[in-house]
Amino acid sequence: MDRAIAIEVSHLCKTYDAHKAVDDLSFQVYAGEIFGLLGPNGAGKSTTLRTLITLLHPTSGTASVFGHDTVRDADTVRMLIGYVPQERAIDRFLTGREHLQLLGALYHLTKEEAAKRIAELLKLVELESHADRPAKTYSGGMKRKLDIACGLLPNPKVLFLDEPTLGLDVQSRLRIWEYVRMLKARGMTIVMTTNYLDEADQLCDRLAIIDGGKIKTLGAPAELKIALxxxxxxxxxxxxxxxxxxxxxxxxxxxxxxxxxxxxxxxxxxxxxxxxxxxxxxxxxxxxxxxxxxxxxxPRLDDVFIAHTGRRIQDDIPKEE
Amino acid sequence: MKNYWQEIRALTMRWVLRLSREKFSMLFTLVQPMLFWLIFFGNLFQRAADSQVTQAPNYISFLAAGVVVMTVLNNGLAGGVDLLFDKENGFLERLMSTPIHRSSVILSRFIFVMTITSLQVLVILGVAFLFGVHPATGLLGIATILLIGMMFGVGLTAISMAMAFSVKSHGDFFSVLGFLSLPMIFLSSALVPLAAMPGWMSFLAQFNPMTWAIDAVRPLILSGWSEALPHVGMVVLVMLAFDALCLYGGAKAFRRAMG
Structure with missing residues (x-):
């Protein structure tokens, strides 16, 4: 318990009309780990994530990033985090480089700082040769890489990934996993949602299985399997x-x-x-x-999931968010 | 303050870049369908319209003010469309997760829409000039017309953005948009003066802020300052109230959507 805490979520609730999207969620994410929120669609993962990136205000309870409250100190939190949304949040008319330049200005970097960082990031995600083409010419995997480069532009302490490999081919998927592991090796804290069990198993140091807005179980994948x-x-x-x-x-x-x-x-x-x-x-x-x-x-993570939620992850519950 | 400016400039430049990427769309943004109203409708009704009724030397000079304000209307009502798409594909979330002032995105959109609208109004006045419509109040009058256009445009763009943030799907957005725009035009003094309308239509038209805008722009084109000034003074007051209302509603919708 002497590990530094990057994220602290305490009794978080988010209610839409009568529907409880997130119901009294509490957990911690340690600095430097890959933390997974695993659950079927509509389980409350995205709501939790969007609260952490300051875009949703909790109905009750609190969330903080490195001690900064996501509501009261939203601006400080925004300086510390990078976000890779679930949808391909790409402007198809802009080039890859223009995406990064725009974000550079929004993070108030000077032109020189931005140019230096953009060059590094394009190299990292292997988009250098495509940087000046409009994003509409990119493949799904390339768009995802650009997404990730955008999330990394602020050089964040915590990177949030929402379903990072949803709908990607196997090769792109493995490449994204490689990036995530590399970022962890550099000391970045990573929080990701996923509804792929193998992804959670392979990538996450610890994960929380969420269903119906509640945490069903939390721990390292290996521990969860042994616990069965x-x-x-x-x-x-x-x-x-x-x-x-x-x-x-x-x-x-x-x-x-x-x-x-x-x-x-x-x-x-x-x-x-x-x-x-x-x-x-x-x-x-x-x-x-x-x-x-x-x-x-x-036992596989599937078995852990079934044991704690009573069903398979593929059995989607209707999305109400 | 320096940060704020940097954000707004970068976001505004994004709209400009987007426009410039689509050469066709850029062409048709400037040479837009509103010109057809002026050229075809204006000339078509030249003889059908009674100059006793329109109180103008010819129909096209009467219509010019209407087409100017119609341009403002269409641009304003469509002003939120790009934000709607940003909302739907997650780009807006990405922007909002950065440490920017919450208002920067919206301000950039206002600046862009107002600039494009002003350019279009100048194109329309230019084409009208070719058809012999010479604004009676000169360059200062044209500046005043642009100012009135912007004041009306701000409110309309705010309505459009409020809708963009509130609707569930872009289908809803475009249905409402398509539904709103024509009645706004017909129930205004754009095509026919109020005095020549059936009673129930002129009754409704007098509550249309578009009518107020047109009634101020028209004497600026047709008559001169002495006749225009009272209307200009009036429209400024009406538009201040209209903008305040629309901005209030827009800010509320924005806050609801952005948490």
Missing amino acids: GGDIVSLTLKETDRMAGLESALQNQPAIKAVRLTAKGLDIRVESPEKALPAILESANRLGCSIEFIQYNR
């Missing part, structure tokens, strides 16, 4: 009539933590597969259960 309690062995049996017998036979074995009946077999949570697998097979043999299929899984 071990790996899962799934058995599919040829005959279902002896399933109950096998279940009770396995119930009390030392290497096995929990057994759950499924439609065609058993899901068995095990501490270590090396010990559990022989025990499972031995019991099945002894009881004469013939196994059709056996599968072994480490």
Whole structure:
């Protein structure tokens, strides 16, 4: 707990008419980490993010960035943050360089400062050779790179990314991940929303799973998976009539933590597969259960998500924001 | 103050850059459909319009004031469109997440719309000049016409921006816009003097701020200072009230949209 705190959200609520978009949210983001807000569409991620970037006033509760309140010290907060919106917030008539020049003026940089920084950023996102073409000629991946360059122009202490790889091809996606990791290596704090589980898993140091405006769980991806309690062995049996017998036979074995009946077999949570697998097979043999299929899984973030929200992330809830 | 100016200049330049990127659009912004009203409508009704009724040497010289104010109307009402698109594609959010004065974006839009409108008004007066319409009050009169146009334009642009910030989709915006513009023109003294209108139309037209603007611009073109001055004084007062109302509504809509 001795890590510096970059962002502090305390009892944040945001209500639209009768709909609670964000409901008593509290969390902290440490300086220098990549923090993810993971949840389905309409879960309240964007509302939380937009509060942090000073564009929304909370109905109640507070949010602060490096100790500066997002409402009272909005201007100070704006100096500390960079923002990469979810939509391709690009003016198709302007060139890449003109986008950055405009932002340079809005951050009150001098022409020389801006020119120097713009050259660095164009190099970083590999848009140097396209910098003077209108953005309407850019591909989706290039627009995203420009978006990110725009977010980095103020040289922010915290960078906010809203669904950074939504709708991108695999290659562009991996490239964006590379940038994010590199920025972290430079000491930047990064807060991102995503509804891609693999993205959250790969990229985030810690993440909060948000659903229905509330945090369901929060922690490092690895911790969250471990917290589910071990790996899962799934058995599919040829005959279902002896399933109950096998279940009770396995119930009390030392290497096995929990057994759950499924439609065609058993899901068995095990501490270590090396010990559990022989025990499972031995019991099945002894009881004469013939196994059709056996599968072994480490818990994935999907399982964490399902365990905490009761559904898969793809099951979108209707967007009400 | 230096920061403020830097922001407004950069944001205004963005509108200029956007316009200059589309050569066609730039051409048609200056040589715009309003000219057709002047050239075609003006000449078409030359003989059909009674100069006893219009109190003008010919219809085109009567119409010139109307076309000038119609230009202001159309530009003003469309003035918020680009902000609407900025709002929809997230560009506005990006601008607002930077440490700029909240009013900079809006001010830049006012400056741009007013400048373009003034240029268009000058083009219209220029074309009218070619058809023999020589403003009776000279250059100072033209400056006064531009001032009246800007005063009316500020209010209209504020309405347009308020709508841009309030509507759910740009479909709504354009429906309202299309619905508003023609009745505003017909229920004003742009095409026919109030005295020649059916009673119910002239009754409605006298509440239209456009009528006040036209009634001040017209004597500046047709008659001279002595007749124009009282109307100019009056329109300044009316427009101050109109602008105050529109800016108040606009600021409210903006604050609601921007949190």
